[in-house]
Amino acid sequence: MTKEFDLIVIGAGTGGNGVARMAAAAGWTVASLDALPYGGTCALRGCDPKKMLIAVTEGAEWSHNMAGKGLEAQVSVNWPDMMAFKRTFTDAMPPRIEAGLKKAGITTLHGTARFTGPDTIEINGDTLRARHFHIATGARPMTLNIPGEAHLITSTDFLELPERPDRIVFVGGGFIAMEFAHISKRAGAAEVTVLEMMDRPLGNFDPDLVAMLVEATTELGIDLQTTAKVLEIRKSGSAFEVDYETPSGRQTVACDLVVHATGRVPNIEDLNLEAAGVDYSRRGIKVSAYMRTTNPAIFAAGDCADSGPNLTPVSANEGRIAGKNLLAGKDERAVSYPPIPSVVFTLPNLAMVGLSEAAAQEKGLDFETRFETTSGWYSSMRVGAKWSGYKILVEKGSGKILGAHLIGPGAEEQINLFAMAIKAGLTANQIKGLIFAYPSYASDIGSMV
Structure with missing residues (x-):
């Protein structure tokens, strides 16, 4: 017998759960389903558990920076205990989230969904029909198509490692590679290597501040190789060998673990979207500004859609818009993206919001660049931070802030104020006129503009 619902939400993460709750609160019959434990990537396999680990390594960094300044401590990271600390959050989330959905009157199902028609899906051998669908299946690690790819572990696997390997190679130089490399080295790994195929890591961030982070990363003891294209991964006894090409020729690095960190792609290949009449591309499911797909009864949001940046709060915002249009029965609200901050949670933090210098120049804008290293500022000296600085783009004439780029302690919160x-539309002079609590990281902002 076919079960019928008003709405079926595929994906129980940030981009899906809000939509399910909105519809259930409006009296709709709703089913939420996921092939993985409820909670999505951010809560279980990404942002949140990662920062739990970073919190532990911040203790090691603080001890290092304060050595000789009055703090006497012998600090080391116990990997199993750190992972157990992470699980105090991640283990509790799936049952808590699922229980909350059930309490809201939502039917929860576990399994992989596959469309069998424009209004039907199959899951665990059962057929479900719905008036509407909302897809929020997120993203997965991209396929590299290199020999030995099966030897790679994913970022999800890394976050579950029971013990810390001594020699780790990260393939890629983006958020995942840089953040996890910093975690690994501060946790005591003897050899940590990052292999980035471009000429610098973190290509979307300001090159001058990235250069500072590269110096900090190298000083930490991480071997960061750029213009390094991975060619093959081979098993060698209980270890691995990674071959990569550089301008100086073919190189090989031996390690105990190789981590996939080259980026992610929309997780949509199992959905059989053709049967639903839903168009998609390599960037994801095609959606309108109202988050509606090419099948008017189906919406999509988050990392699986060809929409905004792949960030958790963006997914939540898109889901909210999709939910409102679902309930309205028409395209009532278009998604609008405010300035969206982005942070690399290495130590030091690297953050940005707004335009880069290159983007501002491409737009033909007339602006001033205010760039300074700030290791001599009080806020950095107080915590023994060697690597800190800023680059602020201020439009000439209007005085408005076009972009902000920060590195160092406090950057992850300062960037939100710049956003x-x-x-x-505050001008530099208006920001200078604000009075913040002092001394604080926020109180430095007036001196940056």
Whole structure:
């Protein structure tokens, strides 16, 4: 017998759960399903558990920076205990989230969904029909198509490692590679290597600040190789060998673990979207500004859609818009993206919001660049931070902030204030006129603009 619902949400993460709750609150019959434990990537396999680990390594960094300044401590990271600490959060989330959905009157199902028609899916051998669908299946690691690819572990696997390997290679030089490399080295790994095929890591971030992070990364003891294209991964006894090409020729690095960190792609290949009349590309499911797909009864949001940046709060915002249009029965609200901050949670943090210098130049904007290293500023000296600085783009004439780029302690919170300033259209002089609590990281902002 075919079960029928008003709405079926595929994906129980940030981009899906809000939509399910909105519809259930409106009296709709709703089913939520996921092939993985409820909670999505951010809560279980990404942002949140990663920062739990970073919190532990911050203790090691603090001890290092304060050595000789009055703090006497012998600090080391116990990997199994650190992972157990992470699980105090991640283990509790799936049952908590699923229980909350059930309490809201939502039917929860586990399994891989596959469309069999424009209004039907199959899951675990059962057929479900719905008036509407919302897809929020997120992203997965991209396929590299290199020999030995099966030897790679994913970032999800890394976050579950029971013990820390001594020699780790990260393939890629983006968020995952840089953050996990910093975690690994501060946790005591003897050899940590990052292989990035471009001429610098973190290509979307300001090159001058990335150069500072590269120096900090190298000083930490991480071997960061750029213009290094991975060619093959081979098993060698209980270890691995990774071959990669550089301008100086073919190189090989031996390790105990190889981590896939080259990026992610929309997780949509198992959905059989053709049967649903839903168009998609390599960038994801095609959606309108109202988050509606090419099948008017189906919406999509988050990393599986060809929409905004692949960030958790973006997914939540897109889901909210999709939910409102679902309930309205028409395209009532278009998604709008405010200035969106992005942070690399290495130590030091690297953050950005708004335009880069290159983007501002491409737009033909007339602006000033205010760039300074700030290791001599009080806020950095107080915590023994060697690597800190900023680059702020200020439009000539209007004085408005076009972009903000930060590195160092406090950057992850300072960047949010810059996002608010850009959204509000505040000028540099207006920011200088604000009075923040002092001394604080926020109180430095007036001196940056």
